Amino acid sequence: MSTQPSKPDNLKIIRRLLLTVVCMFAFGFALVPLYEVFCDLTGFNGRFTDGQAAANTKAVDTSRTINVQFVTRVNKGMPWGFEPEVRSVRVHPGETKVVNFLARNPTGGNMVAQAIPSVAPGEASLYLNKVECFCFNQQPLAAGTETAMPMQFYLDPEIPEHIHTVTLSYTMYDMTQNMTPDALAAIQPTAE
Numbered sequence: 001m002s003t004q005p006s007k008p009d010n011l012k013i014i015r016r017l018l019l020t021v022v023c024m025f026a027f028g029f030a031l032v033p034l035y036e037v038f039c040d041l042t043g044f045n046g047r048f049t050d051g052q053a054a055a056n057t058k059a060v061d062t063s064r065t066i067n068v069q070f071v072t073r074v075n076k077g078m079p080w081g082f083e084p085e086v087r088s089v090r091v092h093p094g095e096t097k098v099v100n101f102l103a104r105n106p107t108g109g110n111m112v113a114q115a116i117p118s119v120a121p122g123e124a125s126l127y128l129n130k131v132e133c134f135c136f137n138q139q140p141l142a143a144g145t146e147t148a149m150p151m152q153f154y155l156d157p158e159i160p161e162h163i164h165t166v167t168l169s170y171t172m173y174d175m176t177q178n179m180t181p182d183a184l185a186a187i188q189p190t191a192e
Helices: 007-042 122-126 181-185
Strands: 066-074 081-084 088-091 097-104 111-120 128-133 139-141 146-155 165-174
Touching: 066 081, 066 097, 066 146, 088 097, 097 139, 111 122, 122 128, 139 146
Parallel strands: 066 165
Antiparallel strands: 066 088, 081 097, 097 146, 111 139, 111 165, 128 146
């Protein structure tokens, strides 16, 4: 008696595996837009929607200082240069700071990118409030140009006393494939 699956069973397994691969690819492709929706709904990673008050109205706590570090990387295959102007800043809870991040498109073609943030320790993400951030929108950059992208933030004065360092990491993803050829051609060099 043979224990090998029949030919119809093999086809059924192959179809299921192919469907799984297609679903995994679709999920990976939709990950950045899904993350944006998640951040809009929850305020995760300090992201505010237009209807939310982003201004800091709490007093600055000058009795303590927190070191905020910035780490950047580009996703595999992304040819851009991407780095913070400064690697870290010292911030009093409640104090608003602006930090610029530099992006360079060394390629011969116009490109569009999206930065996805993460915060460590995770508990600190509840207290990091971004008033303005390049990560809120896709960033078009003309061929061979560079730009400075601002990020304005503050740490809520309610941040726990045991948090002395916050690391804000950004990963830049290539979103060019989502753009139409006409939209890519319309990208103009940014004025510095």
